[in-house]
Amino acid sequence: MSPSRAQEAVTVRTFAQRFSATRRGARLARMLAVHQLDRWGHPYGSPASETVALVVAELAANAVLHGRVPGRDFELRLHRESDHVRVEVSDTHPDHPKLPAPDPTAEGGRGLLLVEAAATRWGTSPRTGPGKTVWAECATHAAPSLCR
Template sequence: MFAQRLSATRRGARLARMLAVHQLDQWGFPYGSPVSEAVALVVAELAANAVLHGRVPGRDFELRLHRAPGHVRVELSDTHPAHPVLPALDPAAEGGRGLLLVDAVATRWGTAARTGPGKTVWAECATRES
């Protein structure tokens, strides 16, 4: 398992993505591999949501990665109580596609309660290993 607390800033979101692909490389999923690319996208979108929508002043967010047979689970926890909802696709919208991307790339995703304030948003990406 990998866990890291990061500042709820754009820099923290960028660092979360970089740390995730580094950890995947350490686990044997090289940079640029399909698994690395999928997890990088999921982490980038969930971290951006934590910074833009889940930010509570003075509070960080936490990234956790779990390697399990057949998938990597990404968990991102923030202290904002609102749970994300998958939006309807609006081709005219300039934003709001992050969860649609997560839904397309991950095998499944959802939210969970956490100890303390806020929630955890999680997503699982297939690794095609047994």
């Protein structure tokens, strides 16, 4: 390549990072996801950023609380597409999550209900090795924020 030709920009479409299966790891996953969204052109506080932050927070919290296997981390992957971001959280626990029956008196257990409300689609899939991946697709086009 000649020095006079401009170098083409490389478009990063995937972010992947492993985190300790702790509350601190879950918090860091959310913070880095929002930072990556900002780098992809969805600024802090935008509807896409808020939706992805909510989904990552809930899926990472579930990986730490329900998917934790001692000595094993969880992984966050973000895949940027033209109209959405796919969030994937993988852990090594074999049980796949299910939507709970609504219980207005329960102090917790609403994380997947929030994911279902915020995401356009979500589900689970097996992963290589032990465990599973819980994924959700979040729209990135202009839409009302779910976090107001």
